[in-house]
Amino acid sequence: MTASVRDDAAVRASWIPMIGLFLAQVLMSFNVAALPVSLGGMVEDFGVAPTVASTTIVVYGLAVAALVMVGAKIGQRLGWLRVFRAVIILFACSSVLMIVSPSVGWAIAGQALAGASAAIIVPALVALIAENYQGEQQATAIGSLGSARAISGFSAFFIGGALGTLVGWRPVFVIVLVIAALVFVLSFRLRAVPGDPAIDIDIVAAILIGAGIVLLTLGFNNLNNWGIFFADPGAPFDIAGVSPAPLMVVLGVILGQLFFFWTRRRTAAGKVPLVDLSVLRSPRERAAVYAMFIIVAMEAAVNFTIPLYTQIVQGRTAFDTAVAMIPFNLTVFVTATLVVRTYKRFPPRTIGVFSFVLTTAALVWLGFVVTNNWETVPTILGLIVFGIGQGALVTLVFNVLVTAVPKQLAGDVGSIRGTTQNLASAVGTATMGALLVALLSFGVVQSITDHPKLPEELVSQVDLDNVNFVSNDDLRKALAETTATPAQIAEAVGVNEDTRLQALKYGFLVLAAISATAIVPAGRLPAYRRENIDGDGDDTADDATGDDVPDDDV
Structure with a gap:
């Protein structure tokens, strides 16, 4: 043949x-x-x-x-x-x-x-x-x-x-x-795709990056349970009174830096690395990875927050959660599908900056208009605008990475994409959970201790060291086991409702601040248009505006 x-x-x-x-x-x-x-x-x-x-x-x-x-x-x-x-x-x-x-x-x-x-x-x-x-x-x-x-x-x-x-x-x-x-x-x-037994797996790099990611994620995920700085009673151990959670985060960052050092050294020695770091050789590719991490982390935070409030706080059904997520998920799907049609008209830099401006504005808007009812028009509008920015960015940044490198490095791009997206998803979920609980705990302690209708002897019967999100019904059941009167229970439920909503609003504003920080690096994304990209994935020769830094000069 x-x-x-x-x-x-x-x-x-x-x-x-x-x-x-x-x-x-x-x-x-x-x-x-x-x-x-x-x-x-x-x-x-x-x-x-x-x-x-x-x-x-x-x-x-x-x-x-x-x-x-x-x-x-x-x-x-x-x-x-x-x-x-x-x-x-x-x-x-x-x-x-x-x-x-x-x-x-x-x-x-x-x-x-x-x-x-x-x-x-x-x-x-x-x-x-x-x-x-x-x-x-x-x-x-x-x-x-x-x-x-x-x-x-x-x-x-x-x-x-x-x-x-x-x-x-x-x-x-x-x-x-x-x-x-x-x-x-x-x-x-x-x-079948035959394997190549000659391929050498860099075990040292695998251990460094694997351990680093595990420590980072566990550290972020347990900031609330173990303590943000000083160790809480629930911490498995402490070091001179310091919580293991922030120590894990620091150690994870150190192991990540060691991974990059080891990989560069192995590459210089002519050996095959676990991942080819040349895919991050210029500020444009690094900006794309940073943008990917931020937008995926924010998506995970929103996907965690809405079910938390609809099912746990409001006590509504899982189907209610699905309905509440319709504006966001449908907008992401439509935008991710259609945004590719804009690539011939606008460069990635313009799309990236505009999209992060949209996500920032949407999160600020949600921080002011969100209520305990997710079906209000202002809340739906905020979720739709955020979904437009999120859907555009997730598709855009991956295309930037694939376009920027030769085809033979597509597997390495896939590895970096998978690592970035999933680490961001884990960190986004864990950090949002810790942030919301910390805000709730602070708000509850402040509100209860200063409340004129909640006496100190009642407050002493409540464990304020382990405040978490509970529905009003669960709170009433817990307070029924104390000496609280019906009037005091009603006041405590009101405090719980107010502080939960306040925590949610502040949480959205914190996410908005994080989104705003990504606008600047998004300005480092490539300025080429789709018709200016050659077939080898090298976008440096035909930049649409001529203001990108050539890879060899980085």
């Missing part, structure tokens, strides 16, 4: 194998999107605080971020198809753990296993598409992964909300199990 005949056959390849890869992306995205909707159900089933239940979200992102670079090398060494099938089975096992979990620890373990599996699925999808499709079909197949992520995320809120309201949160993960089974069956229609 001649080369031209083989190329024609590749162009006419069946789309059936792609259905399996499409469903593999749906598998991961549906699982992640189902977790926030399941938050209220897990809190009720396991009897834990919402910040503890949200650890399932954190640990998934943590596992992907810590292992995706290693996962890419494992796939290259052992063969993508063989490893892909193995991790699909592991993902199915993770859904079984979620379905039968008797405690929150089992659910956390299930998501850790899912995250470890996804760390290999993410790079495997691109590799298997490249092996099974060529030319126009390949471009269409890669583009469909973005659609799968958006569609599955949007549908998970509806399906998860409906099931969570009518049946419970566990059946949602039966759907995940069924999807995993379909992906495994369809994987036998894929062509």
Whole structure:
């Protein structure tokens, strides 16, 4: 068979194998999107605080971020198809753990296993598409992964909300199990990608980046439980009275710096690094990574906050949460799909700056107009504007990274993208939870201690050292066990409502400040337009405005 005949056959390849890869992306995205909707159900089933239940979200992102670079090398060494099938089975096992979990620890373990599996699925999808499709079909197949992520995320809120309201949160993960089974069956229609045993996995770099990400995430996730600076009673240990949480964050940053030092040294010695750092060689690529981290972290924070308030604070159903998320998720989906049409008219720099201005303005707006009712027109408007900025940025920054490097480094871009997005998601969820609880705790202590109708003898019966988000009904039940009178209980519930809303408003304003800090680095994104990019991914030669810094001069 001649080369031209083989190329024609590749162009006419069946789309059936792609259905399996499409469903593999749906598998991961549906699982992640189902977790926030399941938050209220897990809190009720396991009897834990919402910040503890949200650890399932954190640990998934943590596992992907810590292992995706290693996962890419494992796939290259052992063969993508063989490893892909193995991790699909592991993902199915993770859904079984979620379905039968008797405690929150089992659910956390299930998501850790899912995250470890996804760390290999993410790079495997691109590799298997490249092996099974060529030319126009390949471009269409890669583009469909973005659609799968958006569609599955949007549908998970509806399906998860409906099931969570009518049946419970566990059946949602039966759907995940069924999807995993379909992906495994369809994987036998894929062509095998042979492995290369000669590929060397940099174990030292893997340990450094993995440990660094674990410490960073655990530190951020436990700032509230263990203490922001001084150790709380719930901390597992302390060092001279200092909480282990901030120490973990500092140590994680140090290990991250050691990873970069080790990788540069290994590259200089002519050895294959865990990831090629040349993909971050210029301020433009570094600005894109920073922008990606900020926008994904803010998205995770919003996805955590809305279910927290609708299910835990307001005591509403999971379906109510899905309805509350419609403006945000639908806007993200539409914007992420349509923003590519603007690339020929506006450079990434303009789109990036404008989008961060939108997210900042939307968060400031929400900080002033949000109430305990998410269905008000001002709140919906704020979520829509934030969704426009978020959807545009997530698509934009990945395109910037892919365009800026040669095609042979696309795998390294995928590793950095996976690490950045999942670390940002974990840190965004954990930090928002810690921030809201800290604001709530401060507000409750101030309001109760200064309240004229809540005497000191009643306040002493309440544990103000472990304030967390509770519904009004749960608060009434807790206060019924004290000496509080009905009038005092009503006053305490009013204080709880006021401080919860105040914490929410301040939380949005803090997110707005973080978003504003990203406007400046967004100005370092490339100024080229799409028609000025050559086929090798080098955008330095034909800059639309001529004001970018050439890579060799950085």
